[in-house]
Amino acid sequence: MNYLTQQRRDALSAEYVLGTLRGSARVRFKRLILQYPAIRSSVELWEQHINALGTQLQPIAPDPIVWEKVKQRLQFDGANLASEQAVATNVVTLPLKSNRRWKGLSLLASAAAVVLAVLLVQLQPIPVAPVQQFTVMQNEAKESLWLIEITQQTLETRATQKVTQRAQNDYELWMVPTGGQAPISLGLLPQSGVASIAKHPQFDQIDIAALAVSLEPRGGSPNGAPTEVLYVAEIAIL
Amino acid sequence: MEHEEHLKLLGKTAAGDQHAFACLYEATSPQLYAICLKMLRRKEWAEDAVQDAYVKIWHNAGEYRSGLGTVLTWMVSIARYRSLDMLRFYKVRNEQDIDDHILLGEDDLQELSSADKQQLNFCLDELEDTQKQAIHLAFYCGLSHQEVTTHMDAPLGSTKSMIRRGLQLLKRCLGI
Numbered sequence: 001m002n003y004l005t006q007q008r009r010d011a012l013s014a015e016y017v018l019g020t021l022r023g024s025a026r027v028r029f030k031r032l033i034l035q036y037p038a039i040r041s042s043v044e045l046w047e048q049h050i051n052a053l054g055t056q057l058q059p060i061a062p063d064p065i066v067w068e069k070v071k072q073r074l075q076f077d078g079a080n081l082a083s084e085q086a087v088a089t090n091v092v093t094l095p096l097k098s099n100r101r102w103k104g105l106s107l108l109a110s111a112a113a114v115v116l117a118v119l120l121v122q123l124q125p126i127p128v129a130p131v132q133q134f135t136v137m138q139n140e141a142k143e144s145l146w147l148i149e150i151t152q153q154t155l156e157t158r159a160t161q162k163v164t165q166r167a168q169n170d171y172e173l174w175m176v177p178t179g180g181q182a183p184i185s186l187g188l189l190p191q192s193g194v195a196s197i198a199k200h201p202q203f204d205q206i207d208i209a210a211l212a213v214s215l216e217p218r219g220g221s222p223n224g225a226p227t228e229v230l231y232v233a234e235i236a237i238l
Numbered sequence: 239m240e241h242e243e244h245l246k247l248l249g250k251t252a253a254g255d256q257h258a259f260a261c262l263y264e265a266t267s268p269q270l271y272a273i274c275l276k277m278l279r280r281k282e283w284a285e286d287a288v289q290d291a292y293v294k295i296w297h298n299a300g301e302y303r304s305g306l307g308t309v310l311t312w313m314v315s316i317a318r319y320r321s322l323d324m325l326r327f328y329k330v331r332n333e334q335d336i337d338d339h340i341l342l343g344e345d346d347l348q349e350l351s352s353a354d355k356q357q358l359n360f361c362l363d364e365l366e367d368t369q370k371q372a373i374h375l376a377f378y379c380g381l382s383h384q385e386v387t388t389h390m391d392a393p394l395g396s397t398k399s400m401i402r403r404g405l406q407l408l409k410r411c412l413g414i
Contacts, residue, residue: 010414014405017315019322020376020383026326045414047315048307052358053377054314056347057276059268066271066285067263070292076256170297184327188297201286202327219297224323 013042017050027182030223073187073198131156135233137213145231146189148173148211155197159190166191172216174226175200178207188220189213210234244309252299259296266310267292270317276346277321277380278328287324291317318380325380342378361411369404372397 015021016029033040133150145163149156157173171191174183187197211233214226221227244265250258270291275284294316306312362370368390375381375389387397408414 010409011402011405014409015401018373018376018401018405019318019380020386020401022326022382044306048305048311049358049408049412049414050377051307051311051314051318053374054273054318055269055310057269057272057378058346058348060272060275061268062271062285062288063281066267066288067260069285069289070263070296073289073293074296181327184323187293201282206327219301220294222298222301224319 009039009042013039013046014050016043017046027225030225033223034227069198075195131238133235133237135211135235137211137231137233139231146213150199150203150235153199155186155199156194157189157197158194159192163191166215168218170216170218170220171230172214172220172226173197174212174214174229175203175206175208176210176212176232178209183212183226185221185224186211208235241308241310248299248302248309251296252302259299262295263292266313269310270313273314273317273378274321276342276378277318278324283324283328284321287317287320290320294320322380342374346378357412361408364411365404365407368392369400369407372400373404373408376401 012021012029016026016033021029029039033043131149131151135148135150136144137146137148138144139162143162144160146160147158149158155173163171171189173186173189175186176183184200184202186200186203187195189195212226212229213231214221215228215230216222217227244262247258247262247265251262267288271284271288274287274291275281278284278287291313295313298316302309302312306315362373365373372386372390375386381389383394383398383401386401387394390397392400
């Protein structure tokens with residue numbers, strides 16, 4: 001099939017964007033988008049027009065927990081989000097002057113909270129999520145690159161010194177279903193240090209043949225499929 | 239204007255401004271959630287899709303360019319692709335499920351004023367009712383050819399050509 005004739009390119013691009021291009025044809029087309037700039041342009045043109053339909057749906061506000069989870073996954077520290085509460089709830093912030101009194105009070109409250117926290121920590125054992133499964137991602141020379149520990153809620157990942165640092169790329173972690181379906185993205189791996197990734201809702205519900213690591217542009221796969229698979233490892237159950 | 243405001247927030251997001259990203263989320267998440275919920279129909283799946291979409295938007299904010307449409311359209315693309323992927327992975331929707339739901343009612347859609355959207359609506363109105371309905375079902379509800387066929391009670395071959403012809407007419411009318 002010649003994907004590059006303009007008519008064919010248009011038809012496939014439109015159905016890809018609409019969502020009616022499915023299965024292996026969709027996967028193949030995703031690859032072609034990456035490969036051929038002309039196909040990419042055609043898809044972008046259709047995205048621009050067809051996806052404008054999406055803005056016609058009556059908006060529905062998601063549950064606040066969704067934003068909390070986004071922040072958690074992006075590891076936002078909260079320092080830059082000082083005025084987020086005001087944005088989220090349209091609360092009018094108090095003028096600076098009258099804030100001073102509250103500042104004093106809140107400092108006192110913070111100190112009390114610290115004391116309370118210390119007491120609580122002393123009284124209760126620190127809950128540590130038990131590791132259920134793990135894997136070690138290795139390169140061809142059998143050098144360990146990442147340790148990935150799987151708990152009930154998260155994937156705790158730790159990069160070793162052997163990970164090649166890439167400023168222009170990210171490493172993305174995938175689970176590969178046993179049924180031969182396309183890999184499912186689990187999140188980005190750290191190039192150094194540790195990162196906690198929220199567990200994909202499907203993680204415990206499907207049979208996973210292996211975990212895989214791909215090399216991607218910054219920010220992860222641009223199309224939902226791994227760009228270049230580098231390493232694969234099976235999961236061990238503890 | 240909405241797009242300029244989004245563009246400003248997205249630009250700051252690309253520079254790592256978490257507050258701007260929070261404002262962008264506040265301004266756009268109801269639209270993205272409505273889309274994901276319509277396609278996936280389960281609250282928890284729609285929430286996951288929205289979550290994934292915003293993580294991607296944070297990482298890819300710097301990749302947006304004006305050639306990709308408005309900021310909101312670009313974000314809709316990300317949310318829809320994520321929802322389509324999830325539909326494929328879950329593969330649990332059956333015909334019964336489709337029949338039991340009113341897929342798309344008039345109340346689901348809102349009036350829009352911008353010129354490009356008016357043009358899109360004008361072009362959609364130029365299509366035959368069945369072509370327009372099939373495209374709407376595929377777009378808003380994430381239905382496959384087979385599912386559109388079942389829902390519209392038409393032969394599979396005719397659904398495929400109905401959608402193909404509809405898209406060709408849209409292309410001509412929109413000047414794509």
